[in-house]
Amino acid sequence: MSNFAGIIFSDMYDGDTNVLAKIRALASVPFCGRFRMVDFMLSSLVNAGVDNVAVITKRNYASLEDHLGRGSYWDLNHRNSGLRLLSPFYKTANNNEVFLARGKLDALRSVKPHIEGMREEYVVLCNGNVIANIDFDCVLDQHIYSGADITAVCAQTGRIGENDLVVSMDGDRITGLTYGAGDPSDSAVSLGVYVMKRTLLLDIIRRADEGDYYSFEKYALIKNTEKLNITGFMHGRFAGIVHTVRDYYDVSMQMLDRSVRDQLFRPDFPIMTRVMDTVPVLYSYNADVENSIIADGCRIDGVVRNSIIFRNVVIETGAVVENSIILQNSVIEGDSMIDHVILDKNVKVTSGKTLRGAPEYPYVLEKGTVI
Secondary structure: OOOOEEEEEEOOOOEEEEHHHHHOOOHHOOEOEEEEHHHHHHHHHOOOOEEEEEEEEEOOOHHHHHHHHOOOHHHOOOOOHHHEEEEEEEEEOOOOOOOEEEHHHHHHHOOOOHOOOOOEEEEEEEOOEEEOOOHHHHHHHHHHHHHHEEEEEEEEOOOOOOOOOEEEEEEOOOEEEEEEOOOOOOOOOEEEEHHHHHHHHHHHHHHHHHOOOOOOOHHHHHOOOOOOEEEEEOOOEEEEEEOOHHHHHHHHHHHOOOOHHHHHOOOOOOOOOOOOOOOOOOOOOOOOOOOEEEOOOOEOOOEEEOOOOOOOOOEEEOOOOOOOEEEOOOOEOOOOOOEEEOOOOEEEEEOOOOOOOOOOOOEEEOOOOOO
């Protein structure tokens, strides 16, 4: 698919209550034991042969930059194309003041020279907070065949939050878009993945600049539903969108379902990530593990049930971990109990502590906390 280029937004969602994104870009939040959220859209593009991908950064992107490197783990370390990390700072049309992007259109305005220099005819815009394995070959084929101005990838995600864009369709044609409304049982939401001609994208950026618009969804889509031919592509496999901590917990816990993992991690469409080889998990005689995902390098001496454990975590004898997500290099000392908890990296829970959250409000400990 050399006629398509990709642009991934690493974080365009200021104001969302996600403490996990406090010190890192939302797209670089760890996911499912060994991945980062950005891996899913990036791998989907690469699997479709898209070899020119730009990731627009925002704040706190050191972790994202370290994870992506030069793109070698996705075979994107090319001389004339490949992977690029771009700045979100832009200058206003009326003066030379520099501002941080308020939304996607500001971010696209900041990288307009990059878009103008693309050799590809079509552009795919993606959100870095989407957990899905999308067959972009089919998306791009439908877009060209339908003659649409914009094709939006949609899915039924099972729960609709206030930040989700609900889609109304008549056949393939999108007739209405609204935020955070609809019946989760039968409503589709936009995954923030849009395909269009590069020339149309440049025209949208120019018109948005004239009116000082900064929200792509509100200006380019909602405002122009009747003017533009916007069609929907229904992604029939698993898809999750992460805005808040609850979103992160809910989508992560669904990974414990084998049928969901089979939809997401497909041999024919692999999800690629930065390789960090380490030793296998060490399970002691006292270990008791049930329905959990445990990454390499861990030492398990205690009880783990219905949980996701990242690399190099230590769970000592007598500790019980249930319904929780434990990020890399954390330690749970003996006789501790944690339930519905998310521990960020390098957290230490000392002996005898009890931490409990709830499915709707998981308890979160920030990176480096000792309790």
